[in-house]
Each structure stands twice: as C-alpha cells, then as structure tokens.
Amino acid sequence: MVIELLKCKVDPELRERYLQLDAEVWTKALAKCPGFLGKEVWLNPKEASEVILVIRWATKEQWKAIPEEFLLQVEKIFSQQMGQTYQIVESVEYQVYRDR
Secondary structure, eight states, X not given: OEEEEEEEEEOGGGHHHHHHHIIIXXXXXXXXXTTXXXXXXXXXXXXXXXXXXXXXXXXXXXXXXXXXXXXXXXXXXXXXXXXXXXXXXXXXXXXXXXXX
C-alpha cells in the first residue's frame, strides 16, 4: 500500500466548505480510479488553516497511472467552485511497511 499525503492551507473561514467540496468532487472522482482504497482528512486543532489529506492506494503503479488530464479536469471543477482560497503546501508519498 502507498500513502499520498497532501498538506493544504485553507482559509479557516472556508474550511467547512473546502471539506464538503473535497468529499463531493475529489473523493468521488478518486473512488472511480483503480487502486483507490480510501481517504482520510486530518484537521489540526491548533491551526485551523491546516488540512491534511491522506489517500490510500493499493500500488504506486495504479496511483501514477491516473491520467493527468483526468486530474486536471477534477482540479478545474474543484477550483471553480472553491476559488483561490486554498493551497497545497506539501505533497509526500509513503510506503506502508508490512512485517512479513
């Protein structure tokens, strides 16, 4: 399993709207992709502008096989509805270690 971790900075006053749209637009779109296992949203109780998205993929190959055009289209839909009120400030990949 591979973890895609995105750290986002969101206008605190619009955080609930961001979370709602993320679920409606991004999560629904990613759920259609082969290898998508699920997604969690982590909120920092000490920093209202910080939102962490933790996306689980079965394999790195499946994650990276998602067409760039698909991702750009989903981002376009999301940003049209959300405006420029957020920014991805960090994008990290982790591999889940399984003790054999």
